[in-house]
Amino acid sequence: MVRFAVPLLLLVAGSSSLFADDGGRRARDAEKDRTELAKQLAGLTPGKPQQCMPLGRSSDSARVGDTILYKLNRNDIYRTDTSGGCFGLRRGDAIVTRSYTGQLCRGDIIQTVDLVSRMPSGSCTFGEFVRYRKQ
Numbered sequence: 001m002v003r004f005a006v007p008l009l010l011l012v013a014g015s016s017s018l019f020a021d022d023g024g025r026r027a028r029d030a031e032k033d034r035t036e037l038a039k040q041l042a043g044l045t046p047g048k049p050q051q052c053m054p055l056g057r058s059s060d061s062a063r064v065g066d067t068i069l070y071k072l073n074r075n076d077i078y079r080t081d082t083s084g085g086c087f088g089l090r091r092g093d094a095i096v097t098r099s100y101t102g103q104l105c106r107g108d109i110i111q112t113v114d115l116v117s118r119m120p121s122g123s124c125t126f127g128e129f130v131r132y133r134k135q
Contacts, residue, residue, distance in 0.1 A: 048130075049130050050131065051129070058078070059071060061095070066084050066086065067082070070104075077131070077132045080128065086112045086122045089122075093113055096112070097109070106129070109124075111123045
């Protein structure tokens with residue numbers, strides 16, 4: 001009986017310590033995201049939130065946590081915060097969107113797809129688009 005109780009006790013103690021650290025990891029990730037967003041948007045002034053962003057004007061995009069930055073150039077960036085659920089954003093999965101209007105709009109669905117397996121890894125929606133410009 002002792003042969004089974006000791007390994008079981010060690011397993012329970014080890015798994016509880018993993019769950020206890022999860023909150024600390026999330027806090028570190030959130031702080032890292034805030035720092036990276038501040039760095040990416042340094043020197044730029046936010047405009048009014050917009051419902052849509054014209055498609056095709058962006059030359060590059062960056063992901064910071066649940067936020068996507070669409071870069072028109074280094075002095076002109078659109079920021080949108082997603083609704084969460086796009087678990088592949090942090091991992092670097094491909095972003096798939098469908099637009100029938102020539103623009104990305106608040107509420108449009110984003111799907112992330114794993115680049116290796118080509119399997120969907122999450123979905124979420126765009127938030128409002130805020131344009132950041134150098135003044």
